Amino acid sequence: xxxxxEEANAGLIKQARAGDARAFEALAKExxxxxxxxxxxxxxxxxxxEDCVQDALFSAWRSIRAFEGDSFRxxxxxxxTNRALDRxxxxxxxxxxxxxxxxxxxxxxxxxxxxxxxxxxQIVGDREALAAVEAALATLPVDQRTVLLLRDIEGxxxxxxxxxxxxxxxxxxxxxxxxxxxxxxxxxAKGWRGSAG
Numbered sequence: 364x365x366x367x368x369e370e371a372n373a374g375l376i377k378q379a380r381a382g383d384a385r386a387f388e389a390l391a392k393e394x395x396x397x398x399x400x401x402x403x404x405x406x407x408x409x410x411x412x413e414d415c416v417q418d419a420l421f422s423a424w425r426s427i428r429a430f431e432g433d434s435f436r437x438x439x440x441x442x443x444t445n446r447a448l449d450r451x452x453x454x455x456x457x458x459x460x461x462x463x464x465x466x467x468x469x470x471x472x473x474x475x476x477x478x479x480x481x482x483x484x485q486i487v488g489d490r491e492a493l494a495a496v497e498a499a500l501a502t503l504p505v506d507q508r509t510v511l512l513l514r515d516i517e518g519x520x521x522x523x524x525x526x527x528x529x530x531x532x533x534x535x536x537x538x539x540x541x542x543x544x545x546x547x548x549x550x551x552a553k554g555w556r557g558s559a560g
Contacts, residue, residue, distance in 0.1 A: 376435055379427045387427060390435050391420050397517060398443050404500065404512050405447040415450055419443035437519065441527040444509060451505055499549035507542035514539050 372393075378386035395416065402419075403412035419442040423430075432438050500508055510528060513519045521539075525532040 372435055373433075376427075376430065379424075380430065382428075384424075387424055391423075391439075394436050394439055395420070398439060401440065401512055401517055402443050402447045404497075404516070405444070405505065405509055406450050407501075411450050412447070415446040416443055419446050422446075434523065437523045437527055440513065440517065440519070441529075444513070444527055448505065448509070495550055495553065496546065498553075499546040502549050503542050503545055507538045507545065510535050510538045511542035511546070515543075 372390065375386045375390050379390060398419070399412055399416050402415045403409060406412050406415060419439060422442055423439050430438060500511070503511065506528075510524055513524045513527060514521070519527065521532050521535050524535045524539075528535065530538075
C-alpha cells in the first residue's frame with residue numbers, strides 16, 4: 364500500500380473509530396472485492412464466501428473502536444480468514460446435503476456478447492492457466508493455501524501474514540515454501556508447462 368493511501372486510510376480509520384459509518388463504509392468498499400476473492404479461494408462456495416465477508420465486515424464495524432493497528436486491510440483480512448477457517452471446520456463437523464437435486468433438464472441460454480472481447484486463443488490460454496493454478500491450489504492443506512493466497516495473490520508481507528494467521532513468521536515462510544512447491548509439482552504432474560514450456 365502506498366503512503367498517500369495509508370494517510371487517507373488513517374483519517375478514515377480515525378473517523379470510523381469515532382462512529383462515522385460512512386468512513387467505515389469507504390474502508391470496507393476498498394477491501395471488499397479482494398477480501399471476497401481471498402475467502403472464496405479458502406471456502407470454495409460463493410454463498411459461504413459472501414457470508415464470511417459480511418460477517419467479517421460486521422464484526423470489524425462492531426469492534427472498530429478497539430482497532431489500534433496501522434493496517435485496516437491486514438486486520439480485516441485476519442478477521443475474514445478466521446471466519447473462512449471456522450466455516451471449513453464447521454463443514455467437517457456438520458456436512459450439508461443439498462435440499463433439491465439439480466434438474467437434468469435445466470434450460471441453458473446463450474447470448475451474443477455485446478462487444479467483441481480479446482482474441483479467443485488468449486482467453487483460452489489464460490483460462491487454462493487459471494484453471495490449472497486454481498486446481499493445484501485446491502489440493503493444498505488449508506493452512507498452506509491460506510498463507511500462499513495472502514502472499515502471492517494479496518501481496519501481504521510475511522510479518523502481516525504472521526499477524527493475520529496468528530502463527531510465527533518462520534511457520535509462515537515454511538508454509539509458503541511448501542505450498543509453492545506443492546502447486547508447482549501438481550502443475551508439472553498434470554503436464555502444465557506454462558508459456559515457457
